[in-house]
Amino acid sequence: MPNWLLPEFIADVLPSEARKMEDLRRKILDEFRSYGYELVIPPMLEYLESLLTGVGQDTEIYTFKLIDQLSGRTMGIRADMTTQVARIDAHLLNRNTVTRLCYAGSILHTRPSGLQATREPLQIGAEIFGYPGIEADAEIQSLALASLKAAGISGVCLDLSHVGVLKALIASDPLAQIFEAQLFDLLETKDMPGLIELTKGFHEDTRTALLALPSMYGDVEILKEAKKILPDTEGIAKALAELEYLAGQAECDRVTIDLADMHGYHYHSGVMFAAYVPGLPNAIARGGRYDHVAEAFGRSRPATGFSMDLRELARVLPAAEKxxxxxxxxxxxxxxxxxxxxxxxxxxxxxxxxxxxxxxxxxxxxxxxxxxxxxxxxxxxxxxxxx
Incomplete structure (x- = not known):
């Protein structure tokens, strides 16, 4: 094998593309700053326990692991920067007020996270800590859409979902709690035969609701159908109300609701969103609420945020003028x-x-x-x- 070949899904960025990505980074960071977000730069390496605190299984699978020659402890190369920023908020800044932080830097994945994806994304994102209300989610959603607009991205479709719906359904049925992981997998893939088989023996109301979730996808009108079919519990009512509010706040070409989208279910604690654009198979931005991540750092703080990959953004933009x-x-x-x-x-x-x-x-x-x-x-x- 020639010694100049790179590993699969790892690539150099040549001058014109590198300049485009750097221009995007500056524009987006300036947009973050205009909203009052402060820039932090976490390290590329951390002890594994810190990197994987409060995250889902996906992050652990994507994390490269190695042995620290100084301490003998296992270290990880960051696969996502959100947990690092949560650690900075919880332990280094240690503020009791609302804190807005942003970041930009390379992360590394053991495998591609999507079709045509690189294993070395250039992640950029923003987080709000210390505010539990829907207003913080609305600001993060607004900032994500404003950042895409500042980058020159058009035709954005915002897809909203909420982990509160599934969590409320599972909480009401002891048998569903036992099969939570399987329910998550079946809903994520919209596997109706598997879902029908698994839910035999569940409470009738729970089963009816779970079987209806995969079809609850569409524009904001789908929320009216959800209110008719899903149980009238406090958790479900709150989740649907938050989705309706955020859909009304979104300034983009199209808004869709997907109540069976469980991407990040084990990590998030509330509303989730993904932004899609024509020409890309993967979401160009993802975000949502994750109130429980900082608990493992010994200081629970409400949190919501989003991130994007500058490489993906650059792919959908025309070549920069010389x-x-x-x-x-x-x-x-x-x-x-x-x-x-x-x-x-x-x-x-x-x-x-x-x-x-x-x-x-x-x-x-x-x-x-x-x-x-x-x-x-x-x-x-x-x-x-x-x-």
Missing amino acids: RHVILAPWSDDEKLCRKIGELRQSGEIVVYELPNSRSEHDEFVCDRFLVQEADNGDWILKTAGNE
């Missing part, structure tokens, strides 16, 4: 150095033409050049093709 730059000959001439400094200070890109060489660029088009006037030695700009 920047027009100025070509300058290599020289120690004092006037030339001063002229180049002035041009760069004003925002121009100036590229030196090194002696006896040529440069090639993916990002730049050299359409102007600096020439020296014979009479006074000053350097002036000329357009390519003109005298």
